[in-house]
Amino acid sequence: MGSQTRIRKQCIKVWVDKREKEEIEDNAKGCNHSASSFLRNLGMGYTPKSxxxxxxxxxxxxxxxxxxxxxxxxxxxxxxxxxxxxxxxxxxxxxxxxxxxxxxxxxxxxxxxxx
CATH class of the missing domain: 1.10.287 (Helix Hairpins)
Structure with a gap:
């Protein structure tokens, strides 16, 4: 995890269906994160606290x-x-x-x- 002011210029696309997208967004909201920061944290090995x-x-x-x-x-x-x-x-x-x-x-x- 890094500073919120750090400029991120790289994008990773993840293809999901509608149900998966909604579930990811709901899980992110449950952890008080955006879908992007939620997935980034998971990908970097952090476990978000619900x-x-x-x-x-x-x-x-x-x-x-x-x-x-x-x-x-x-x-x-x-x-x-x-x-x-x-x-x-x-x-x-x-x-x-x-x-x-x-x-x-x-x-x-x-x-x-x-x-």
Whole structure:
């Protein structure tokens, strides 16, 4: 990769069909590049970083935070044991819900780590 002000005077033609051209342009947009710079980077051995991955990580992290807040509210509810006197079956349901939320948070963290 070089300076954006460098003058490039050489052209390499690549023949593609309409579907291939659209796919290349879509992939380039996903990496915040023009089709030309995207193909040049690939040809020079660079791997462009996808902007879509960053958005996916942000969305997953926001979901993780939402789950944490929901878990906190449920814990606060559970801390008031007077609400559950005579309703122990409800306490078990809420406890299993908390366990499910924790499992989901761990799964989200694994997926974020994989990206």
């Amino acid at each position: 902007m879509i991955d960053h958005k996916a990580v942000g969305d997953l992290m926001q979901l993780n935070g939402d789950l944490g807040r929901l878990g906190g509210l449920l814990k606060m509810l559970l801390s008031n044991q007077e609400d559950f006197v005579g309703h122990e079956d409800k306490m078990v349901e809420v406890s299993s819900l908390l366990n499910g939320l924790n499992d989901l948070r761990n799964e989200i963290r694994e997926k974020v780590g994989a990206i």
